[in-house]
Amino acid sequence: MIRLTTMTMQLIDMESDGIRICRVEGESLVTVVVPHDKLADARKLPQLPARGVYYLLDEDHGVLSRVYAGQTIQGLLRLDGHKSKKDFWNKAVMFLDEDWNLDRDVLDSLEAKAIAYVRSQGSYETDNLETPNPRLSPYKEQRVENLHAGILFRMKVLGYDLDRKETAQIMTSTLFHTRKNGVRASGRYDKDTGRFLVLAGSEVELGRRVIKNQGAIEARARLFGDRTGREKLADDVEFASPSAAAVFVLGGSQNGWTEWVNDHGQTLDYVYRSKEQGNE
Structure with missing residues (x-):
């Protein structure tokens, strides 16, 4: 039936x-x-x-x-x-x-x-x-x-499967991206230094102010001054952590370890911190 x-x-x-x-x-x-x-x-x-x-x-x-x-x-x-x-x-x-x-x-x-x-x-x-x-x-x-x-x-x-388990093989090609709230940005993580590089061409949402991240605040002021709206980076910009990079791009308060994902939908946290896969 x-x-x-x-x-x-x-x-x-x-x-x-x-x-x-x-x-x-x-x-x-x-x-x-x-x-x-x-x-x-x-x-x-x-x-x-x-x-x-x-x-x-x-x-x-x-x-x-x-x-x-x-x-x-x-x-x-x-x-x-x-x-x-x-x-x-x-x-x-x-x-x-x-x-x-x-x-x-x-x-x-x-x-x-x-x-x-x-x-x-x-x-x-x-x-x-x-x-x-x-x-x-x-x-x-x-x-x-x-x-x-x-x-x-x-x-x-x-399309929001709450049961979905991450089963794909971890991909350590270093390109990660975010598309949160329509903002498109990409970057690379250096596991040796812990720093994150936001790549040229990435969008930055200046209409949303940064909360409690001095590095992101200073980078926005240096690169964009008092501009508002959404702008694109002309050059790569490096940050001390994935979260500082995510805050710089998106504004607000962000967890970069879960915000940056690769083309397979795997978070930065999963790729580099997942104990189940033996990664530290």
């Missing part, structure tokens, strides 16, 4: 990688995909439920380097609090429903299950340091299991 599942997807402003609203036939849960730079537009969407769980993703073409799971009773407004406090993400995926379908017990337990999952699965890092342990009636356990399974299914269909 053929089992069919029908998922519909609405694209806001006809952008294939912009805001997306997804629904599965016969289910009340609404999935909303929000790129970081489209958050202001997403908040204008009408008639979306306010209660549910969400994931903040640092992703590049479906490869996840960092994931955070949480819950909301404010719908999309919850993401406002993460614009500065958790500035690593470039995509948010929210799973929302009406209050009567997601009561507080179910919501708390669904969040706990989502957090436990991202802490134990995949090859990505997570900002979730502890797993909550809420009480749940045994009569509601199956509801939480079904919801979580449905969420994992939708994430995989959307």
Whole structure:
């Protein structure tokens, strides 16, 4: 027997990688995909439920380097609090429903299950340091299991596989890149010195100020003065660490070990620090 599942997807402003609203036939849960730079537009969407769980993703073409799971009773407004406090993400995926379908017990337990999952699965890092342990009636356990399974299914269909393990052979060709928030930059890491070289032609997001990295602040001032917007490097620039290089390019506060990835989607951390592969 053929089992069919029908998922519909609405694209806001006809952008294939912009805001997306997804629904599965016969289910009340609404999935909303929000790129970081489209958050202001997403908040204008009408008639979306306010209660549910969400994931903040640092992703590049479906490869996840960092994931955070949480819950909301404010719908999309919850993401406002993460614009500065958790500035690593470039995509948010929210799973929302009406209050009567997601009561507080179910919501708390669904969040706990989502957090436990991202802490134990995949090859990505997570900002979730502890797993909550809420009480749940045994009569509601199956509801939480079904919801979580449905969420994992939708994430995989959307191209964000939370189960994905890094199985490719480590590639130590030294070119790494970032495309976070649409900024395209590339560079090379020197494992002997720990320094990172951002290559000429890389984009630098000057519209976002640097937080707490003097080397990146001084390099921006020296190379671009008071300019704003997005500029391209005319020459290579070397930094004391991968994180300083990532902060210079992207602004904000960045973890360069997870931000820089190679053409195989492997993070700098995985290539040079992975104990499982015997690399230090």
